[in-house]
Amino acid sequence: MDDLARFVESLLKQEESIIKYLDFKVLEVNKGFARIEIPYKKELCRRGGVIHGGVIMTAMDITGGIATFSVNDGIDQVTQELKVNFLEPMYKGPFTVEGKVIRKGKTTVIVEITFKDVEGKIGAIGLGTWYIIKDKSIEANKG
Structure with a gap:
């Protein structure tokens, strides 16, 4: 694990309990x-005994978000869309999820994401769009 990955993991574990x-x-x-x-x-x-599709989508959303974070020139971001095709049941872990930015625009980032088992078999592939927030941060209504 490189220093940036260690920093991102630490930040995410503090900010995102999931x-x-x-x-x-x-x-x-x-x-x-x-x-x-x-x-x-x-x-x-x-x-x-196969990984739940919701867990796979969550992992893909997180990974795409991290890839977006690495090119984000704004102050925050949110997932705008995530499309996932499930290809194979996944039961041989640990699993690896990779996200690669394929286009960065002024306000959106498009990321291709793959979910693989320990043998390298692709279980799901996705395409996501993240919206870059430039002027205010997103916070839950705490009222």
């Missing part, structure tokens, strides 16, 4: 690229 809960590890972050690892745990599985 990352800590799901035990995701940030392996690599470079400009326009991110790779994370997800363990195989029965708590993340659906019937039949």
